[in-house]
Amino acid sequence: MSNYMKLEIAAKSENEGFARSAVAAFALGLNPSISELSDIKTAVSEAVTNCVVHAYASERHGERKILIECQTEKKQTEGGFLHITITDYGCGIEDVDKAVLPFFTTLSADERSGMGFTIMQTFMSDFSLKSEKGKGTIVKMTKEIGVEKEEVRERADA
Template sequence: MKKTNSMKLQFVSRSANEGFARTAVSGFLASLDPTVEELADIKTAVSEAVTNCIVHAYADRIGIVYIAADLYADGRVVIRIRDKGCGIPDVEKAMEPLFTTGGEDRAGLGFAVMQSLMDKVRVRSQVGKGTTVTLERRIESRGDQNDRDTE
C-alpha cells in the first residue's frame, strides 16, 4: 500500500520529552481525523514505548530516542520508536506482563499495554545496539463509519 505521509523526529531521553513525543505523533495523525479513542490509544502506546527507552534503554545515561511514522492510503499508521541503548537480551521474556528490569517502582506492563491498544506490535532488539518497537494501527475512515451507520 502506498505511503501518503511520513515524519521523523529525534530527542534526548529525558522524561520531560515523553509528553512531547505524544503531542508530536498526535499532531501528525490529525490528517486522518482519528476518533478521540483512537488518538488516545496511539498516544498511550507511544508513551509506553518512549518511556521504555528512557527508563530501560538509557537507564544509566542520556541517549537519543528516534520516532518515525508513516501513514498509508488504507488508513494504517506505522510508528517506529527506536533507541541505541542497552538492548533487550530476551524480547519474549520482556514482553511478558509484569516482567520489568526497572525496579519495584515499575509495573512491567508497557508491552502488554501497547499490545492491547494497537493492531500489531513488533520488537527487535540487539544487546548493546538498541531496540526498535514498531506499532501499527488502522484508523477507521469517518466516511466508512458513516456508510456503515446508514446501511
C-alpha cells in the first residue's frame, strides 16, 4: 500500500510554513513519532528555503515554482518510508560537492549558516542532490518511519 501527493507552490518565503506542514500532514499516514515528524518538517523547510533564496535569486526567472512530490511506502510490519522529491527550475548549483559541505554558503553576508544540506543529510535517512546549471535542482530525500524503539516512541497523533 502506498500513497502519493504532488504539490506545486510559488517560490515565496511565505509558502515555507505551508510546504513543511503539508508534507508533515501527508506523512501522518505512516504513523510517525513526533521527532520523525519534526525531522521531516525541518528537512523540507531547508530544501524549500534553498529554492527561494538561491535557485530563484536572480530576477530573470519568470515562473518561480517549486514542485514537491511525496510517496509513502509501507513496510509489511510496522512503519515505512516517506520519499520526498523537491524540484526547482532555477539557476542550478555551480559545484554540488562544495554546496553540501557544512558551513559552505554563497551568501555569508546575509547571515546564512551554510547548514541546509548538512541538516537534510543528518535528519533524513537518505539524501541525493542533482543539479544542472541554468536548468534547476532536484533534491530527493527519504525518511524511514518507525525505526525508533517502541518505548521511546511518542505518537505524533496522540
